[in-house]
Amino acid sequence: GENVEQHPSTLSVQEGDSAVIKCTYSDSASNYFPWYKQELGKGPQLIIDIRSNVGEKKDQRIAVTLNKTAKHFSLHITETQPEDSAVYFCAASIGNSGYALNFGKGTSLLVTP
Amino acid sequence: GAVVSQHPSRVICKSGTSVKIECRSLDFQATTMFWYRQFPKQSLMLMATSNEGSKATYEQGVEKDKFLINHASLTLSTLTVTSAHPEDSSFYICSAKRSLAGKNQQYFGPGTRLTVT
Numbered sequence: 001g002e003n004v005e006q007h008p009s010t011l012s013v014q015e016g017d018s019a020v021i022k023c024t025y026s027d028s029a030s031n032y033f034p035w036y037k038q039e040l041g042k043g044p045q046l047i048i049d050i051r052s053n054v055g056e057k058k059d060q061r062i063a064v065t066l067n068k069t070a071k072h073f074s075l076h077i078t079e080t081q082p083e084d085s086a087v088y089f090c091a092a093s094i095g096n097s098g099y100a101l102n103f104g105k106g107t108s109l110l111v112t113p
Numbered sequence: 114g115a116v117v118s119q120h121p122s123r124v125i126c127k128s129g130t131s132v133k134i135e136c137r138s139l140d141f142q143a144t145t146m147f148w149y150r151q152f153p154k155q156s157l158m159l160m161a162t163s164n165e166g167s168k169a170t171y172e173q174g175v176e177k178d179k180f181l182i183n184h185a186s187l188t189l190s191t192l193t194v195t196s197a198h199p200e201d202s203s204f205y206i207c208s209a210k211r212s213l214a215g216k217n218q219q220y221f222g223p224g225t226r227l228t229v230t
Contacts, residue, residue: 032217034218034219036221041224041226042223042224043117043119043206043221043222043223043224044157044206044221045221046218046219046220046221049218051216089156089157099145099210099217099219100147100159100162101147101157101159101219102159103156103157103158104156105155105156106155106156
């Protein structure tokens, strides 16, 4: 099936620094790209998403960029806080209908005080 | 944000028995729900797409007779793991598709930890 590659697998930053997670996808029909935060033992929580008709979206400390030509998208977290520590998953829609998702393998983010 | 619940949160069953997991959208109607499976420290793998009032669509390699899905209402989908075996032990997570202002988003439940002994 179509793949979503996510890097890095682990990321450690100091509180206040920025964190960037990058994903690439292969399905050219994908048009929806959400990001989820998952804490231990819990379900993923939608934190931001972007659709193929825009190149960038921002929500407070979180921003996502999308380059459809290159088929990659990135999550940017600024002014990181310890509570940002979690596993982050990127996803890409399977084709352009139904919104079933292919997930990246996840990035374990650790923000140290 | 939209709320999706799952029940039970944890279940332990004996090998050969069946287990039912419920997924509910609490504050919106969901014609489409999805079931995922997640092994420790791994990503989510789509198992099936559940459509209200019709048969579920299963991903390649997922046995439809083993993982029975019923989506009888706009707020409830159930996954039944039949004749469970230890290799079925996993974290099962559902999501529900919400359509708002012409845009679709997926919201996930808290997950169900299944342990088969």
